[in-house]
Amino acid sequence: MQLQTVFLILFAAILALGLVIFQYYYKSKSKGTLYIALSFLRFVALFCVFLLLINPKITKEQYSLEKANLIILADNTSSIGQANGVNQLVNAKKLIEENTNIAEKFDISEYVFGTELNSLDSLSFSEKATNIGRALSSLNEIFAGSNTAILMLTDGNQTLGEDYEFSGGRQKFPIYPMVVGDTTSYQDIRIDQVNTNKYAFLKNKYPMEIFVSYQGNNTVSTTLTITETGQNLYREQILLSETENSQIINTVLNASTVGIKNIKISLSPLENERNITNNSRQIGIEVIDEKTNIALVSNMLHPDLGALKKAIESNEQRSVSIIKPSLSPNELEQFDLFIIYQPDTSFEKVYSYIESKGANIFTITGPKTDWTFLNKVQNSFQKNSYDQKEEVTPILNAGFTHFDISDLVVSEFPPVETTLGELLITASYENMLSQRIKGVDLNEPLFTVLETNLRREAILLGENIWKWRVQSYREDQEFKKFDDFISKVILFLANSKPRSRLTLEYENIYQGFNKATIKATYFDETFVFDNNATLNLILSGIENNTSRQIPMLLKNGYYEADISTLPSGDYSFTASVKDENLTKTGKFTILDYDLEKQLLSSNYKKLDRLAKSTNATLYFPSQVSKFIEDIIKDNRFVPIQKSKQNVVSLIDFKILLGIIVAALTAEWFIRKYNGLI
Incomplete structure (x- = not known):
């Protein structure tokens, strides 16, 4: 309690005493025990009133013991079911959970992972892909700033996502891998990866890249065969050895007929090879007979152009050419759809061609747009631009009906730059995104689509859409959501058929x-x-x-x-x-x-490198006791005593009010009982 507060309390007591003396004893001849009792009650009531006004406070110190976190991270994929991995994982987890010393020193949290990280409800070992990197990254975010250790029960075989070994340097906690499954190495030949296009065009050739690897000590020979519905498309003999244990085979195949082609790539098995599941791989390619050629017309260099080209060409049925507005009508004839980026007077010939052909158009405007020209050259929309730049953030229209945009999340999208002004759209339109400036919703279109009997159009009223693509990558470590959104806009514009319910x-x-x-x-x-x-x-x-x-x-x-x-x-x-x-x-x-069936053996060497990069140790299921002993002795995970100061009132105001009411009530009854006024 502060010294100032103590003096105030003393002053309150003196003041209350002075008032009581003045009321009961100043110029009063009445004396006796009755008046002493009444004056005491009055003093108590007055003193409590003054205490309520002063409201003295004291500081309370609360102490708590914060344990370190021990995260048990279990691999829930189907590969654990091979070579007694399930029993090893379940038994190791049970021994650690039931150890009293672990429970005293750590707060235990349990998670499972396959493609995603999830809280442990039950172990099914049914996940079809392993993404260790994403699981560890998610735990870094969840337990950021805490004293944490991770026990990871896995076979170490990752089939999806960023390689967890290379992310070890970014890990914030020590990771103790415990290897489950078979650690024995077997002679094995396998197809690691097949790279090819998702689509191919009729009467064209499409490339295929095949990665083959070998694990073993001898020199072996195998035959690579590519077939489609039993018909051989390609064959090659491959030699591999302990030193030259991988090859990349490149070939080009013909797309002769339209439709979905189920292509099988296979390697002839080695003698006594235990795992032949990974000797073959099936892929699907769709052969189509049309491609949308898109012209991205711009008179400037801007990151938006590259972002749009990348997003649109993520669908291989579309090709984007970045062109100048000075192209002749004959050169423009090859394009099916036009994206106009921040037009000015140099775009007059392009607009004339679009108008004569009735082509669909996607217009992107920004601070460098010549609105006087744009208002004159087309009649779908008009804007009275004030030439004042402003940053605008998007708001999603959840009721948009022209195509599905439910997967798009724009709440974290950076603002785009536009110019202020009143927009008038003369055709039938529907907003995808509307504008928000400095937290105020304007109910003005930012990204909208127009549809008439003659054509379809889209309008984006802002530049720096490339930042949205970057934000999409920051959130998901891939561009897919943004690219899919742009692809849907292009599909809407490229398809002139009547809308279907x-x-x-x-x-x-x-x-x-x-x-x-x-x-x-x-x-x-x-x-x-x-x-x-x-x-x-x-x-x-x-x-x-x-x-x-x-x-x-x-x-x-x-x-x-x-x-x-x-x-x-x-x-x-x-x-x-x-x-x-x-x-x-x-x-x-x-x-x-x-x-998950591609690899039989556990990758304990890779897990060991991960452990060392995070200042931890690799263990095997037979070493559960050793793990418990080591982590209990580790001084990095001792409980931490934390103190917390709380400033609270010295006396609860409810108690003071109760004392005041009781004292005044008792004084009143005593005075009435004794006939005093």
Whole structure:
């Protein structure tokens, strides 16, 4: 308590005493024990009133013991089920959980991982891919700033994501790997990776790159064969040895017919080879007979141009050429769609050609746009620009109906730069994104699409969209969400067919280890999204007898059916709306490929390098006791005593109020009882 407060309390006591003496004894001849009792009650009431006004406070020190965190991170993939890995993992985890010394020293948290990190509910060992790097990165974020150790129970074989060995230097906590599974090395030849295009164009050639590796001590020979529906497309003899244990085979194949091609790459097995599952790989390629050529017209250099080109060409059915507006009409003839970037008077010939051809157009404006020219050269929209630059952040329109944008998250997108002014759109339009400036929603379009009987258009009223692509990568370590969003805009513009009330979104080819879904969007007769409809998906196997009816579940602005549980093969399907004469059909292929079956042996050497890079140690399931002993003795994980100061009132105001009321009430009754006024 501060000295000033002590003096105030003493002053309050003296003042209360002085008031009581003045009231009961100054110029008063009344004396006796009755007046002493009454004056005492009055003193108590006055003193408590003054204490309420002063509100004296004291500092309380609270002490707590904070334990270090021990995270048990378990591999939940199907590869653990091989070579007694399940029993090793479960037994090791149980011994650590039941150890009282561990429980006294650590707060234990349990997680599992496959493709993603999840809290441990149960171990199913059914995940189809292993992403160790993402699991460790997620734990770094969750337990940032804490004293933490990670015990990772895994075979060390990563099949997805960033290589965890190279991210060891960024790890904030020591990682203690405990190797489960078979650590014995076997002679093995395998296909590690196949690189090829997702699409190929009819009567063109498409490249294929195949990575082959060998584990063993002898020189071996194998035959690489590429086949399609039993027909040989390519064959090559390969020699591998202990020193030259990998090769890259490059070849070019013909796309002779349209459709989905299921191509199998296989290696002839070695003598006594234990794992032949990884000797073959299936891939799917769709051969198409059309390609959309897009002109990105700009009179300046800007990062937006590269970002748009990369995003659009992520779909191999599209080709983007960055051109100057000075091209002749004959040179413009090769393009199907035009993206106009910040037009000025030099774009007059381009606009004349677009108008004569009736081509669809995507206009991007910004601070360098000549609005006087743009307002004159087209009549879809007009803007009274004030030539005042401003940064604008996007707001997503969740009710947008022209195509599905439910996967797009714009809340963390950086602002784009635009010019202030009133925008008038004369055609039928719908906003995807609207504007927010300095926290104020303007209800003005930022990214909108227009549709008339003659053409489709899109307008983006801001530059620096490249920052959105970078932000998409920061959030997901890939550009896919942004690229998919731009691809949907381009698909809308490239497709001039009348809108359909029922639209589907699906892949023609699904890898066996990826989540496979079919999405549908359904609109009522006024083209408003209907979230009360009942959609069903009827599937039938083309080569097998599989037949299923799957209800499509309502998600955030779309319907979805999960087809991940289907066995590999070719399927046809029909999506229908109950009580409506609306159906859509399609075909897809699920490839037979299990990443987790490609490797039988545990990668303990790689796990050991990870442990050393984080100042930790590698253990085996037989060394659980050694791990417990070492981590208990490790001085890095001793509990920390923390103190917390709380400033609280010396006396609760409720108690003071109670004393005041009691003292005054008692004084009043005593005075009345004794006939005093």
